[in-house]
Amino acid sequence: MKLTLEIWRQEDAASKGAMQTYEIDEVSEDMSFLEMLDVLNEQLNSQGDEPIAFDSDCREGICGMCGLMINGEAHGPEVTTTCQLHMRSFKDGDTITIEPWRASAFPVMKDLCVDRGSLDRMIQQGGYISVNTGSAPEAHSVPVPRDHAVRAFTAAACISCGACVAACPNGSAQLFVGAKITHLGELPQGQPERDQRVVDMVAQHDHEGFGGCTNIGQCTAACPKEIPLDVISQLNKDLRTALRHGL
Amino acid sequence: MALSGLIFIGYVLLHMYGNLKAFAGHDSFNEYAEHLRTFGEPILPRGGLLWMVRAVLIMAVLTHVYASMTLWRRAQNARPVKYARKKRTGAIWASGFMRWGGLALLLFIVWHLLHFTIAKINPAGGATNDPFNLMVDSFDVWWMTAIYLAAMLALGAHIHHGFWSACQTLGLTNTARSRGRAKRVSLTLAVVVAVGFSLVPLAVVAGVIEK
Numbered sequence: 001m002k003l004t005l006e007i008w009r010q011e012d013a014a015s016k017g018a019m020q021t022y023e024i025d026e027v028s029e030d031m032s033f034l035e036m037l038d039v040l041n042e043q044l045n046s047q048g049d050e051p052i053a054f055d056s057d058c059r060e061g062i063c064g065m066c067g068l069m070i071n072g073e074a075h076g077p078e079v080t081t082t083c084q085l086h087m088r089s090f091k092d093g094d095t096i097t098i099e100p101w102r103a104s105a106f107p108v109m110k111d112l113c114v115d116r117g118s119l120d121r122m123i124q125q126g127g128y129i130s131v132n133t134g135s136a137p138e139a140h141s142v143p144v145p146r147d148h149a150v151r152a153f154t155a156a157a158c159i160s161c162g163a164c165v166a167a168c169p170n171g172s173a174q175l176f177v178g179a180k181i182t183h184l185g186e187l188p189q190g191q192p193e194r195d196q197r198v199v200d201m202v203a204q205h206d207h208e209g210f211g212g213c214t215n216i217g218q219c220t221a222a223c224p225k226e227i228p229l230d231v232i233s234q235l236n237k238d239l240r241t242a243l244r245h246g247l
Numbered sequence: 248m249a250l251s252g253l254i255f256i257g258y259v260l261l262h263m264y265g266n267l268k269a270f271a272g273h274d275s276f277n278e279y280a281e282h283l284r285t286f287g288e289p290i291l292p293r294g295g296l297l298w299m300v301r302a303v304l305i306m307a308v309l310t311h312v313y314a315s316m317t318l319w320r321r322a323q324n325a326r327p328v329k330y331a332r333k334k335r336t337g338a339i340w341a342s343g344f345m346r347w348g349g350l351a352l353l354l355f356i357v358w359h360l361l362h363f364t365i366a367k368i369n370p371a372g373g374a375t376n377d378p379f380n381l382m383v384d385s386f387d388v389w390w391m392t393a394i395y396l397a398a399m400l401a402l403g404a405h406i407h408h409g410f411w412s413a414c415q416t417l418g419l420t421n422t423a424r425s426r427g428r429a430k431r432v433s434l435t436l437a438v439v440v441a442v443g444f445s446l447v448p449l450a451v452v453a454g455v456i457e458k
Binding site: 006019102104167170216 | 318408
């Protein structure tokens with residue numbers, strides 16, 4: 001199939017970018033979206049043009065490295081990551097708009113690559129549990145009720161791709177923070193640091209310049225791992241509990 | 248945001264109940280209005296309860312507007328470069344109308360207070376000292392009815408997203424089931440309030456309620 005691509009080009013973090021139009025022919029519907037971009041880059045290379053910079057790593061939908069705003073939807077029209085989106089989701093003759101995640105906390109480094117270090121800095125503020133290193137503890141020594149395990153695992157499926165922030169009209173990362181709060185808060189190992197975790201992570205969230213949540217729900221619709229909105233409610237509940245405990 | 252919003256929802260439900268007294272006729276409506284002023288006498292002075300309610304509402308309005316402006320400013324700063332193309336996948340229509348719709352409602356409330364409470368404007372030119380007659384005269388003017396119906400549509404939309412959002416902010420919707428319930432209650436409240444308030448002006452237009 002033949003496609004028209006409107007792609008954000010930006011030299012580096014300091015320069016001003018703009019949308020540019022490209023034509024691409026003979027795209028197979030079996031190609032992944034990133035393979036289609038690879039083909040376009042080969043085309044650009046052979047013409048002596050600068051290829052388009054975009055992030056990717058595993059291309060299996062599990063690492064969270066890739067992420068593009070495709071036709072106004074984070075990761076495009078399917079509920080999956082950009083790398084697992086295939087060209088069969090588009091039609092011959094389509095015009096596809098491709099933009100980087102837009103958030104002041106995700107500065108554009110080049111073309112479609114953004115710096116998502118703000119997510120890592122939030123993790124550093126509490127998205128972990130403190131345990132002594134050494135031999136692995138006996139798994140059965142700490143029982144976890146099944147409901148808790150399932151909910152923790154649902155939240156733990158987050159791959160930190162940043163689609164929630166990209167899709168949010170407020171540029172908020174509450175789905176991401178809520179996923180960590182719920183994931184660790186549902187498990188016995190997460191309890192000692194539970195209050196401190198939510199207070200510190202929310203403080204870092206606001207410090208990074210993410211917006212506030214107004215429960216619109218576009219984050220959960222964009223999430224390739226289908227993290228439900230109730231993690232944000234859990235985040236609010238934990239924050240209230242922590243504040244009541246005097247933190 | 249959530250708590251002040253819930254105060255408004257509680258208030259509009261009581262307000263709506265009062266308005267529906269219009270269907271019970273001229274005297275019943277005016278008696279109710281008078282009773283709001285004498286409520287709690289002699290422990291409270293005349294209009295005492297009314298002023299307490301007003302004080303709570305004024306504080307709630309200030310809180311609600313301040314919180315929304317803070318959120319609005321944060322959202323602006325969080326995304327300085329806009330998308331060339333952006334869809335609203337996963338969002339209900341009403342949720343995209345909270346800020347401008349909220350401002351429109353604020354303007355409407357100012358007008359509504361001028362109309363019925365502070366300045367008492369009778370567009371038909373009649374007397375303004377009789378609450379029931381002022382109401383009927385007002386809704387006999389087509390553009391007054393149009394303003395009120397449009398405002399109730401905006402209020403319904405605001406509650407449709409607002410109530411559920413408040414539940415979420417208060418941390419009450421931690422399961423798929425409770426989330427679904429909150430959304431259903433939200434929609435029900437929105438319809439009840441919007442329709443409940445609209446019944447009286449529509450009944451005046453239809454001639455069901457007359458002086």
